[in-house]
Amino acid sequence: MTAEQFADRHIGPGPDDERRMLDVVGHGSIDELMDAAIPEVIRWHGTLDLPAPATEREAIAELRAVAARNTVAVSMIGLGYHGTHTPAVIRRNVLENPAWYTAYTPYQPEISQGRLEALLNFQTMVTDLTGLATANASMLDEATAAAEAMTLARRASKSRSTVYVVDADALPQTVAVLAGRAEPLGIEVRVVDLAVEELPAEFFGLHLQYPGASGAVRDHAPLVDAAHAVGALVTVAADLLALTVLRAPGRIGVDIAAGTTQRFGVPMGFGGPHAGYLAVRAGLERMLPGRLVGVSRDAAGEPAYRLALQTREQHIRREKATSNICTAQVLLAVMAGMYAVYHGPDGLRRIADRTRSMALWLAAGLRAGGVEVVDGVFFDTVTAVVPGGAARVVAAARERGVNLRLVDADRVGVSCDETTTGAHLALVWEAFGVDPVVGDVEEALPAGLARDTDFLTHPVFRSHHSETAMLRYLRRLADFDYALDRGMIPLGSCTMKLNATTEMEPVTWPEFAHLHPFAPDEQTAGYRELIGQLEGWLAEVTGYDAVSVQPNAGSQGELAGLLAIRAYHRDRGDTHRDVCLIPSSAHGTNAASAVMAGMRVVVVACDADGNVDLVDLDAKIDKHRGALAAIMVTYPSTHGVYETGIASLCAKVHDAGGQVYVDGANLNALVGFAKPGRFGADVSHLNLHKTFCIPHGGGGPGVGPVAVRSHLAAYLPGDPSGARVQGAPAISAARYGSAGILPIPWAYLRMMGAAGLARATGVAVLAANYVAVRLREHFPVLYAGNKGLVAHECILDLRPLSKATGVSVDDVAKRLIDYGFHAPTMSFPVAGTLMVEPTESEDLAELDRFCDAMIAIRAEIDQVASGQWPAGDNPLANAPHTAAMVSADEWPHPYPRSVGAYPGGVDRAGKYWPPVRRVDGAYGDRNLMCSCPAPEAFEG
Numbered sequence: 001m002t003a004e005q006f007a008d009r010h011i012g013p014g015p016d017d018e019r020r021m022l023d024v025v026g027h028g029s030i031d032e033l034m035d036a037a038i039p040e041v042i043r044w045h046g047t048l049d050l051p052a053p054a055t056e057r058e059a060i061a062e063l064r065a066v067a068a069r070n071t072v073a074v075s076m077i078g079l080g081y082h083g084t085h086t087p088a089v090i091r092r093n094v095l096e097n098p099a100w101y102t103a104y105t106p107y108q109p110e111i112s113q114g115r116l117e118a119l120l121n122f123q124t125m126v127t128d129l130t131g132l133a134t135a136n137a138s139m140l141d142e143a144t145a146a147a148e149a150m151t152l153a154r155r156a157s158k159s160r161s162t163v164y165v166v167d168a169d170a171l172p173q174t175v176a177v178l179a180g181r182a183e184p185l186g187i188e189v190r191v192v193d194l195a196v197e198e199l200p201a202e203f204f205g206l207h208l209q210y211p212g213a214s215g216a217v218r219d220h221a222p223l224v225d226a227a228h229a230v231g232a233l234v235t236v237a238a239d240l241l242a243l244t245v246l247r248a249p250g251r252i253g254v255d256i257a258a259g260t261t262q263r264f265g266v267p268m269g270f271g272g273p274h275a276g277y278l279a280v281r282a283g284l285e286r287m288l289p290g291r292l293v294g295v296s297r298d299a300a301g302e303p304a305y306r307l308a309l310q311t312r313e314q315h316i317r318r319e320k321a322t323s324n325i326c327t328a329q330v331l332l333a334v335m336a337g338m339y340a341v342y343h344g345p346d347g348l349r350r351i352a353d354r355t356r357s358m359a360l361w362l363a364a365g366l367r368a369g370g371v372e373v374v375d376g377v378f379f380d381t382v383t384a385v386v387p388g389g390a391a392r393v394v395a396a397a398r399e400r401g402v403n404l405r406l407v408d409a410d411r412v413g414v415s416c417d418e419t420t421t422g423a424h425l426a427l428v429w430e431a432f433g434v435d436p437v438v439g440d441v442e443e444a445l446p447a448g449l450a451r452d453t454d455f456l457t458h459p460v461f462r463s464h465h466s467e468t469a470m471l472r473y474l475r476r477l478a479d480f481d482y483a484l485d486r487g488m489i490p491l492g493s494c495t496m497k498l499n500a501t502t503e504m505e506p507v508t509w510p511e512f513a514h515l516h517p518f519a520p521d522e523q524t525a526g527y528r529e530l531i532g533q534l535e536g537w538l539a540e541v542t543g544y545d546a547v548s549v550q551p552n553a554g555s556q557g558e559l560a561g562l563l564a565i566r567a568y569h570r571d572r573g574d575t576h577r578d579v580c581l582i583p584s585s586a587h588g589t590n591a592a593s594a595v596m597a598g599m600r601v602v603v604v605a606c607d608a609d610g611n612v613d614l615v616d617l618d619a620k621i622d623k624h625r626g627a628l629a630a631i632m633v634t635y636p637s638t639h640g641v642y643e644t645g646i647a648s649l650c651a652k653v654h655d656a657g658g659q660v661y662v663d664g665a666n667l668n669a670l671v672g673f674a675k676p677g678r679f680g681a682d683v684s685h686l687n688l689h690k691t692f693c694i695p696h697g698g699g700g701p702g703v704g705p706v707a708v709r710s711h712l713a714a715y716l717p718g719d720p721s722g723a724r725v726q727g728a729p730a731i732s733a734a735r736y737g738s739a740g741i742l743p744i745p746w747a748y749l750r751m752m753g754a755a756g757l758a759r760a761t762g763v764a765v766l767a768a769n770y771v772a773v774r775l776r777e778h779f780p781v782l783y784a785g786n787k788g789l790v791a792h793e794c795i796l797d798l799r800p801l802s803k804a805t806g807v808s809v810d811d812v813a814k815r816l817i818d819y820g821f822h823a824p825t826m827s828f829p830v831a832g833t834l835m836v837e838p839t840e841s842e843d844l845a846e847l848d849r850f851c852d853a854m855i856a857i858r859a860e861i862d863q864v865a866s867g868q869w870p871a872g873d874n875p876l877a878n879a880p881h882t883a884a885m886v887s888a889d890e891w892p893h894p895y896p897r898s899v900g901a902y903p904g905g906v907d908r909a910g911k912y913w914p915p916v917r918r919v920d921g922a923y924g925d926r927n928l929m930c931s932c933p934a935p936e937a938f939e940g
């Protein structure tokens with residue numbers, strides 16, 4: 001008897017479904033279909049060398065064994081990562097709840113009001129605590145947020161200097177990332193110990209840490225004034241918990257605040273994922289990178305949320321972009337915002353006061369025992385001076401199950417947090433060899449440094465403090481939203497496939513959740529084993545020689561890969577190679593990453609079939625031959641086609657001395673059938689939140705590993721912790737990036753095995769072709785490759801219909817909501833089109849439900865075309881229909897209410913009702929408001 005195969009659970013269509021789909025597509029088997037679809041030049045005919053598939057039970061047992069090889073110690077290392085209690089109601093109802101973790105980025109605001117509200121809470125929390133005007137909806141981590149702050153300062157400063165001053169008391173990983181980002185942009189990061197040294201005469205920006213890595217809380221006001229006097233902008237990397245009791249940076253005129261919200265209920269996860277934040281003073285909001293949630297209104301004039309300033313969104317601006325951030329950390333931002341909602345201002349202040357009391361108590365104990373403690377104001381971190389004895393103290397603490405920070409041979413750092421207890425302090429004192437008797441210690445913060453402004457005054461932060469109220473608030477918001485737990489999300493390029501429960505389970509186990517990224521190696525053996533295996537399996541799948549999981553989104557993998565190419569050329573003396581060829585169809589992050597890597601973007605045209613125009617490619621190569629650094633192509637292309645010219649494209653670029661970067665976002669069409677590292681590419685990033693089952697989280701977390709051929713292996717991202725010296729710059733704050741979610745792709749690969757993975761690819765391609773065949777007589781399919789086949793996604797061209805009828809691609813997307821669907825990808829990569837990617841996880845019934853809805857919508861468009869319904873007042877123009885609208889006493893529309901609410905075949909019992917009508921984005925951009933609106937806005 002064969003054991004139950006996980007692949008049969010992951011892949012939606014069963015054998016009967018598969019046969020019916022193959023009949024419609026006109027192929028005898030999946031193999032035959034794949035033979036026809038994939039060009040033979042790139043086709044790989046082997047079997048992936050992966051362990052035989054484990055069942056779900058076996059995989060969990062193996063993960064338990066791996067987890068057991070990690071040691072959860074009491075972490076008092078600090079440096080931006082702290083112990084925190086995730087409220088159970090948030091852990092279970094957000095982090096472990098598919099209604100939150102399987103949602104997509106809220107580009108369709110009408111079906112995303114829940115997470116948009118949650119993100120608005122997050123933004124309000126950040127602006128209130130920092131005292132700045134506008135915060136975005138999360139960054140990837142503190143170090144990359146600081147790097148974005150640096151480049152923002154560069155753009156906004158009138159200074160001509162290229163010097164960016166970083167205080168020596170900044171987090172070491174932040175300094176490492178800043179240095180790596182600065183170099184290709186011609187920025188000089190100058191680390192200055194501002195406690196004793198002067199500022200240089202000229203600089204464009206200043207980075208301060210508050211409190212410092214040493215724990216010191218200094219009055220930064222004079223430095224801010226001095227920086228402003230020379231035209232520089234000031235960034236303060238501030239700890240939000242400390243800000244509940246310390247003066248807000250905005251009070252002293254700071255321009256930018258950056259940091260992490262990890263200690264707001266998000267486990268350390270050996271480095272991530274957690275939400276970084278970025279906030280700016282008034283006047284800089286339009287320069288803010290990343291996504292920004294704002295308040296607007298819907299078609300009925302009611303307040304509604306949506307992503308603000310979308311045209312400014314960085315990855316849409318391509319080579320004009322100043323940042324490449326796309327996927328951010330939405331799920332973790334939701335958690336951090338909810339932590340603030342649950343505790344409220346008083347609760348947060350209580351946690352902060354208790355944390356500070358612990359640190360005061362710790363210091364008093366050390367002093368009482370004769371240990372020198374560095375003088376000055378601190379919040380949670382104490383630096384003790386033990387000449388020549390620091391390593392001994394750290395080792396003694398480790399023996400007692402406590403991790404401290406070894407600052408240098410003479411100094412030890414000890415950080416307290418929400419989880420610190422008196423028993424922990426006793427162990428620390430023991431490690432220092434002291435046995436003090438200390439009573440309660442109270443010490444007011446000096447007036448100039450104490451917080452003097454209110455925060456979290458909005459009712460949302462004062463209304464959900466009982467667990468019942470919190471549970472219902474979370475349920476209410478989740479119910480507003482459409483995620484994969486309701487139905488298919490056929491988003492081209494995004495691969496919204498199953499995120500299996502078994503894959504998710506280990507994420508919240510303490511042995512994976514509670515490790516500090518700088519914990520000693522002997523405590524992280526399990527993690528490193530898991531990561532080593534995962535990197536090995538990903539190398540096998542892609543045909544590359546080395547993989548780094550450090551980049552915490554696809555965009556960061558792109559930057560890491562391009563920096564590897566840059567370093568490779570430089571090491572060979574090719575310093576002049578700085579041109580990056582990018583086809584016009586590319587994802588916007590490609591061009592943005594190239595600019596950040598110090599390259600010049602040269603666009604290559606696409607031909608009438610959507611393929612890279614090889615004639616134009618020849619011309620561009622000729623023109624830039626000596627300066628050619630790289631080409632960046634997506635494969636299969638963003639048009640959803642397996643281009644046959646890929647092998648010759650790689651050869652042409654190599655002949656001219658360039659390197660080939662293949663954007664691996666579409667790897668779901670290749671796994672088991674072709675390997676980019678074998679068909680001519682030198683480097684790729686993968687999106688583990690697409691192909692390898694990390695849930696999208698409403699816009700993050702993600703993991704974007706970078707994979708390279710051996711000649712680039714030496715240039716993979718270095719370790720940012722400073723503990724190990726490596727040549728290549730770090731790309732994120734932690735050595736393994738968002739390590740905490742790596743058990744997900746590990747479990748996926750472990751349970752699918754070689755055959756399961758290949759079948760998933762085959763079924764994904766079959767499903768896309770099935771949808772293309774069923775819909776092509778209703779909507780033209782824009783591009784196809786070999787034998788008229790598409791790859792794993794297809795583009796439906798609505799432009800002719802829109803031109804003839806005035807019905808827009810937006811109308812169709814919104815009407816799909818009435819039918820109970822999330823719209824496909826809109827207007828990417830071609831404006832006026834929809835790109836459908838069904839994935840292997842949707843069964844035939846769901847694929848048919850989607851096709852039927854699209855066909856019914858086509859018939860509705862015809863009714864508009866024939867004049868039966870007026871152009872401005874029809875079910876498409878008025879979509880989506882809310883319950884309030886169709887149950888209103890007035891119904892002025894020329895079609896029945898039932899057509900609005902329950903179009904063809906919609907299950908009345910299971911109907912999804914959007915909470916708002918169509919959202920007016922432009923209104924909100926004209927009246928920009930990016931924090932929680934006053935409750936009166938919702939009256940009447």
Ligand SMILES: *Cc1c(COP(=O)(O)O)cnc(C)c1O
Pocket residue numbers: 325326327493494553554555556587589590634638663665666687702704
């Ligand atoms: C998703 C995607 C990216 C960007 O990845 P993120 O993880 O969002 O940063 C890049 N290229 C393509 C083709 C994509 O689909």
